Amino acid sequence: MKNWWTGVKTRLRQDPERGDVPGWVLVTLMTAGLVVAIWALAGQLLEDVFRTAMERVLGA
Known part of the structure; x- marks a missing residue:
């Protein structure tokens, strides 16, 4: 498990697109x-x- 986590951390540090x-x-x-x-x-x-536009759309 420790080796897996170390690998993940290493890849994240080296990733320029982080x-x-x-x-x-x-x-x-x-x-x-x-x-x-x-x-x-x-x-x-x-x-x-906005109010004028809504009145025109709703026909009020």
């Missing part, structure tokens, strides 16, 4: 920040656009 967790965390946080900033700046306008 992923970039800190990079993905940064991308996720930056995306969330952009959404919050856009929402804060243009929230009312986006709400009006």
Whole structure:
């Protein structure tokens, strides 16, 4: 069992395609920040656009 686990750890360390967790965390946080900033700046306008579009679709 120990040899198997050692082999797994060795393969994982040598795999260049393991992923970039800190990079993905940064991308996720930056995306969330952009959404919050856009929402804060243009929230009312986006709400009006959505409401108008829904009224046109529903015929209200």
